[in-house]
Amino acid sequence: MSKKRKNDAAGNVIRIGDKVISLEGYLTKKPKTEDSRASEPGSDTADAARQQPESSKTDLTPDGTKKSSPSEFVPSRPPAGDPQYFEARKALPLWTRQDEIRRILRQKDVLVLVGETGSGKSTQVPQFLYQEKWCQRRRVRIKPSEGEKAQEVSVGGMIAITQPRRVAATTLAHRVSREAGTPLTGQKGGGDGNGADSKGLVGYSVRFDHRVPAGTKIKYLTEGMLLQELLRDPYLRQYSAIIVDEIHERSVDVDLLSGFLKQIISGDKAGRGGIPLKVVIMSATANVEGIRQFFSTAGPGGSKSNRPQSSVEYLQIEGRQFPVDIIHTPKPVPDIQEALLKTIFKLHTEEALSDKYGRKDILAFLTGQEEIESAQKLIEEYASTLAPGLPKVKVFPLFGQLSMEAQHEAFQPIKGGHTRKIVLATNIAETSVTVPGVRYVIDCGKAKLKQFRSRLGMESLLAKPISKSSAIQRAGRAGREGPGKCYRLYTQETYDSLYDRDLPEILRTDILSAILTMKARGVQDVFSFPLMDPPQPESVEKALLHLHILGALDDNGAITETGRRMVQFPVSPPYARVLLAAAEPKYDCLLEVIDIISCITAGEDIFHQLRTEEAREEVEEYRKELFRREGDLLTYLTTMQLYAAENTDRVKWCKDRKINLRNMKQALNIRKQLRGLCVRQGMMEQQPPDPQPFSPTSPEQASSILKCFLTGFSIKTAILAPDNSYVTSHGKHVIAIHPASVLHGQKKEAIMFLEHVYTQKSYAKKVSVIQAVWIAEALEG
Template sequence: MSTKYNQLQEQRSHLPTFEYKQDLVDAIREYNILVIIGETGSGKTTQIPQYIMEELPELKKVGVTQPRRIAAITGKFQFAKRVSEEQGERLGSLVGYNIRFDDRTSVDTRLVYMTDGILLREATMDPCLNKYDVIVIDEAHERTLETDVLFGLLKQTHRQRPDLKILIMSATLDVAKFSDFFGECPIFEIPGRTYPVKVVYSLDAPKLATIKSAFVDRAVETAWTIHTQQPEGDILVFLTGQQDIERACKAFSQKDRDCDYRRQVKFYNHGDGVSRAAVYPLFASLETFEQKAVFELPRQGERKIVFATNVAQTSVTIPGIRYVVDSGFVKEKSFDPNTGMDALLVTEISQAAAIQRAGRAGRTAPGKAYRLYNQESFERMEPNTIPEIQRSSLLGTVLALKTMNIVDVINFEFIDPPEETLVKNALKQLYLLEAIDEEGKITKLGVKMNHFPLSPCLARVLLASVDLQCSYEVLIITSMLAGDMELFKSPRKEEEAIEAEKCKIKLAHHTGDHMTYLNVWHEWKWRGKSRKWCKENYINYKVLETASNVRSQLMDVMDKLSLKIIKGPLIKRKKSKSSKRHIGDNDHGESVDPVPVLRSFLTGYFTNIANKAAHRSVFSHYAPDEHLGRTSAGVSSTALVALHLHPLCALSNMLDKAKIQYSELDWIMYTNITYTNKAVMKGVSKILWDWVKQGDGQARIRKLPQTRLNGEAQPSVEAEDLQAKQKQQAAEKEQNNIASLKDLEESKKRRAEEIDMIRQRALARRKKE
C-alpha cells in the first residue's frame, strides 16, 4: 500500500465517527430508518457510507445527497474524491458523484454522492428507487426545497419498499421533527469534539435594526480588534452577500497594509503573535480555485480572516477558526405568488442560526463568538429559520410530483407544508405552460419538460424552439441561463468599470439580453473558447464553461426524446464600406434572425411581459386576466409595482449610451424579477405585441376558472343527477321542518291561550265565592 493510503487510513481512525463505527453498523443493520446527529467535521459524510460498504456488503448501492449550494462551495464533491482516495480507487469507479450537468459514475459505482435535486429527478423516473439499497440524506438541517420534497417522497417509497434503508444525517440537535415525521424512528448521536465558546454581545447596539445600515463597517472593525488584540486563531465573519463581502475584504486589507505590527498589535499570552493577515472571501459563486484557498492552512505567523455568507454556517468546516463575528443578518430569497417576484432581502437570522454560527468557533480549540447585537435582540429573534419550501416558487417541485402521478399536490405529505397559495400558483403556471391539463393531469408535453434538468419555463422554451426551427441557438442561450450566474462582471475600480461598460455595449444585441448571450457565446467560440478573451472583456468565464457542459447534457436529453437540433434562419447584413467583421456575424457576414428565437422564449415566459409606462422610464407588468397575479380586490399586484431594467441588462446599457430610445421599448419580455430596494427585471428582450396575440396563452388564461388543477374529480352525469336529487330532497326536508316548526308554534300558542282561559275562569270563580 502507498504511503498516502496509509496516512489516510490513520486519519480515518482519528475521526469522531470511528469510535462509534460498530454501534453505527449495528444500528443501520437493525433499523431501516435512522436519524444520525453529528457535528460538521465529525466525519459522518465520508465515513458512514464507507462503513456500510465495508461492513454491510449485502447493501450493494448507496446514494448520498447534499444540498446543491454545499456541492458548489466544496467544488464538485470533494467528498467523493476524498472517499475514493481512502478506498484506494479511481474517482468514478467504486465511488463517484453526480451533480447537475456533471456525472462521474459508472456501472461499477457502489457509492454515489449527488445533489438532492438529482435524487429527486431519479425519484420521478423510478418512485421506488430500485437501484439503491441505502439512501442517505445528508445536511438535512439545511432544509432546502428539494430535501423537504425528498422527505415526503421517501416516506411514500418506504411504504412500497420497506427494505430500503433511509438515513437522515444532520448537524443540529433539533432533529425530533425528522424522527417524528418518519414514525418516531430511532436517533443515533455522535458526540462531537467541540470546545467551549464564549459569546460576547455588543453593548452599544440596542436593536438589530439600528446596525442594519452599518453592519459591514462594524464587522470589519470588530474583526480588526480581534486580530490586533486576541491570541492566535483564525477569524470567520458572517456577512450577507458577495457585494458586502468584497467591500469588507477591501477595507480589512487596507487596514492590514497600513498597520505597523511592531507598534500597534497587542497579543496576550502569546509570544510574538502574528505579523500579517490573509484575507479571503467565501460565497457560492466564487471561482473554484479561490474557494479552495479558504480551506488551506495559513503560513507561519499569519492569521486567516474569512468573510463568508451563511454557507459557512453549518455545512462547511474551515480549519483553524477560533473567532466568529456574527452580523445578525442573512440575505434571504422569498417568492411572492401574488406578484411573481423573488424578494432578495437582508433579514434577521433566527436563534438557531445564531447558535450554529457561534459553534463554528469551537471546532479546534476554545473560542469566542462576537455578536454585533445585544442579548435582548437575540431573545426577540425567531426560534428557527423558515424552511425554503415555505418561501419558494414550487413550479419545478409540483411538475415533478405530477410526473409521479401524485394527483392531490396540495395535500401531499410535506414535513412542513407550504402555503396553499404557493401550490395553486405553481399549478396555474404549469397549466399555462401546457404541462398539465384542465384536470391537473400531466400532459405528454409536461412529461417531456420533466426530462430536462431545467426550470419548467426554460424546458418549455426549448421544446417550442424545435417547432420554430431554431433549437440550436435557443439551446445555447438556455444553457447560459441555466447556471443562474451573472455573465458580465462588475468591477469596483472606476477605470475598470468604464472599460467593462464599453465591452458590454460592444457585445450587446439591439433586441436585448437573450441575443446578447448568443453574441457572447459565438465570440467566445470564434476565439477558441479563450479564458484570456473573457478576462479582457470582463466576462465570467465560469458561466461559459458551465454552459458548455450544460449544453452537452441537454443535447443528450434532446437526442433521447428524438428532438431535432436545428439552426435558425440567417439574415444577410447590408454591405458597408468597412470590411471589419461585426459582433455575432459568421464568416459570410450573416447573423441569426432573432424573431424565432425570441418567440420561443415568449412561449415559456408569455406571462412575464411588461409595457413602458407613459412618459416614464419604468415599465408596468401586463396582467391580462384577474386569474393571474391579481389580488382579491381584482387589481394586479405586479401592475402596482414599477419595474426597472437591471444595470447589467443589454437594453439598459444601450439606453445609457443613447443607442436606443425608450420609445422603441413598447413591449418587453423578462425571465424573472428580483426585488431588493426596487423591482428589477433580468433577462430582458424586446418583443412585438402581435406575437403575444398570436400565441394561445391568452386563451388558456381565459380557461383557468373552469379548471380543476389540483386533480379534483370531474363529476359524471349520474353523479350530477344524484347531487341534484339530494339537494331537492334536502330542500323538501327543510320545508317540512319549517312547516313542522310552524305547527308546533301554533300548537304552543293555542295551548297557552287555553291555559290562560282556564286561569281566568278559576280567578272569576274565586271572586264570586
C-alpha cells in the same frame, strides 16, 4: 484562563456570558491532533475540496495530496479496508457506535442520526452497513399490476448517500474509496465495466460527472440526481438503503426526496418485491423532532390499512469541539460597519497572531458583496494608520460571484509572517466552504435571503435576521482548530428573539419545478404529498395554474405529454417550455435558445459587473461586439456564439471582456447536455460540430427567438406607460429595468423579462425588447 482549560476538557460547549451551553448535536467536532488531522474523514475533506473544486475533479485528492496511481488501489482484502486509514477511523467518535448502528438497522427501517459535520458520519456509516445481510442484492418476483405479467427483478445491493452539493459528493466518494482501498474508476456516464477495471466498492454520480465502477456498493450522489433516478426507478430497486446526509440544510430537493422515501417505506413494498428500503437520515443539528415525526407516522393511505407504522430509531453521536466564547454587544449597534471595525481592531491589537493550536485569523459574516467591499475599504484605510510595530492585516473578500482564484486566496496561508488574515464572507462560509486558521468569528446577525412572493409572482432579495441555528453554525467556525471567540454584533435579547431554524427552502421559493417533479413521478394529488413543511395551498394552486398555462398539465391537473417532455430537461419549467417551442417549425431556433438558456442557468451572470468607470471603458470596445439592441437574451446568444467560435485562447477572451470564465465553462457544459437531450427527444438530428464560425443573428431570427421565449414567459411582460414607467401586464406593478441589463435606462414600447426581483426596488432582469402585439399572440397560444 483556568476556566477555559476546564471547558477544553469538557468540550462541546459554548459560553455566553457566564452561562455554559452544551452544543451537543449542533456544531460539535473532534479536536484535531497533529496525527489525526491529515487523514480525518468527514466534511473537512469535503471542505478542502470545496475550496478547489477544479482540482478535486482532476489529479488532486480531497486532502490536496497527489492522487495515487490506480495500481496502488488494487485491493488486497477489500472488505477490511486500507490499513493506512484504519487508525484514524478508529479514533472517530462514531467508531464505537458502529455495532449499535448495525443492530438498529437490522430491526428498524429508519434511523435518524444526529452527528456533527466532523464526526465522520458521511464517510463511515455507509462503510458500516454495506456488508450487512439486508444489503445484499436479491432476485424477487414482483406482483403484476393490472395488465402486466409477473416479472423477476433484482432488488437492493447498493447504498445511496445523498449530498446537497456536487463537490461534497465527489470528494466523499474519493475519500471513502481510498479508505476502503478500492479504485474509483469507471467511465463518465456510468461504469460499464470495461474489463480491465478492478471491482470498486465506491462510486459517485453528479451532473456532468459519473463514476460507478463495476461492483459499486456505496454510491454518493447529489439529491437532485437521486430525484432524477426516481423518475426511472420509482421504487429505488437498485438500493437497499438510502442515506440522506445534511438534511438540516433542507433544500427543496431533500424535502421532495424525503416525501418519496416516506411513501416507499410506508407503502406495501410490493414494488420492491417485499424487500424493505432502509433509510438513514443524518443531520448536523439536533432540532430534528419534526423530521423524526415525519418519518415515524404512516403516510397517506397507510393509515387506513392495518399496516404497522414504520418504526424510527434515533441516535445522537456525541462530539467534541473546542469551546467558543460568545460575546454579544450590550446595546444594539447603530452602525454595523463601525462596530465591525472596532471589533476587528480590538481583536487585532489585543490578541496574539497565533498560539499552540495555530493561526488566529478573523472571519466576519456580512450580508453581501456591497457590504463586504465597503468594509474592506474601511479596514484597509484604518490599518494604514496603525503603529508601525503592530502586525499587519490583510483583508480577503469571499462571496460567490468572486472568481475562483480570488476565492482561493482566502483559503491560503498568508504570505509574510507578521500579518493577520481577515476574511469578510457572505453565507458561503457557513455551509459551502471552510476557511482554515479561523479562531475569531464576527457575526453581523443577518443574511440576504431570496424569497418568492407567490401572490405577486416575484422574488425579493433582502437582508433578514438569521436563525439561532445559523448563528450557532457561524460561531462554530471559530472552534474548528482551537478554542475560539465569536463576537455577535447584536444583543443577547436579539439572539433570544431569533427563530430556532431557517425557513426551509420550499417555503421561500417558487415551487413550480417541485410540483412538476411530483406530477412526473406519479403524484396525482400534490396537496396530500407528504412534506415536512407543506407550502401554503395558495402557492400550490398558483403553481398548478402556472403549469397549466405552460401546457404541462391538462384541465384535470394531470401531466401532459408536453409536461413529461419538459421534466426531461434540467431547467425550470418555463425554460423547458421555451426549448420545446424552439424545435417547432413556427420558431425554428433550437440551437439559439439552447445557447441562451445555457448562459442564463450557468450561474449568477456571465458578465462581471464593473465597479469603476475605468473598468467599463477598458472593456467597452470588446463588449460592443457582444451587445445587441434587442436586449439581454440576444446579447447572451452573441456571447456564447463568439465564445464557442473562439479557438485560440478562451481564458484571455473572457478576461478581456470581463466575462466569468467559470460560468462560461459551465454554460458550455450545459449547452452540450441540452443538445444531447434534444437529440434524444428527436428535436434535432444530431449535435452540430463545434466550433462553428460566427454569423450574426438577423433581426428576423431575433424576433423568432424572442417570440419563442414568450411561450414560457408571456406573463413576464411590461408595457411602457404614458409617464415613462414600465407597468407589468400581469398585476400592473411598476417595474424598472435592472442596471445590469443592456437595456437599462432605455424606453421601449414593451419588454419581456425572465426575472422579477425586489431589492432596492422592483427590478426586471434578463430583459428584451418586444412588440406589444406579441404579448396577445403569445397568450392566444
